[in-house]
Amino acid sequence: MKIFTQAVGVLLVATALLLATAMPPATAATTYTPTGGPAASFAATGLSITLVEPEQTITCTKMSLGGSVLSPGTSRAYGADGVSLGSFGTTGCNHHILGPTAVTALTTPTFAVVGDSTGGTWPARMKNVVWAVHWPNCDLYISGVINGRFDPAAHSFLPNTGAVGLTIASTPAPPTGSFCVTFDFQAGDTVALSGSFLSTPPAGSTNLSIANP
Structure with a gap:
């Protein structure tokens, strides 16, 4: 009986090793598929735009971006556009x-x-962002990307905490005007966002959803 038990144990170990070598390791996906739409909208209430180095903050009651889902149901590489947001x-x-x-x-x-x-x-990520910010005697531009996480269940896009990928830009022009000098706004200064964008489709459209591949 002892010899039989040992033989079974050896057989089980050999089987496990065979399966481990036969099964390829799990790999991360490289593509995603957006569905929903055809129209899409992201809106944030109580959004804060913080110019980090000069320690100055702009608060907005609401910021909204609207547009359409691009080729819903079609797979594409990570990083490829899924939604166009031409309305701001x-x-x-x-x-x-x-x-x-x-x-x-x-x-x-x-x-x-x-x-x-x-x-x-x-x-x-929200890409290709360029905002013009205007006050009397101060004009500046903010550009870059907004990195964060999209939660399909909560229908929300939450920007990362701290730097999100936006900076005060040197083009179309660096900060210009006497108040820009007073507050020491400089091209290259980091921009942070605080607030969550809800993804709420207009009437006649469905919620944005994401799947692999």
């Missing part, structure tokens, strides 16, 4: 000293998933 608007933007603040978009941003889902959320 803000309400109630303000700086505690400089007062009412005009924030306008100069480009058409896009939204893309950039990696595998973890815990039900996807690493994602």
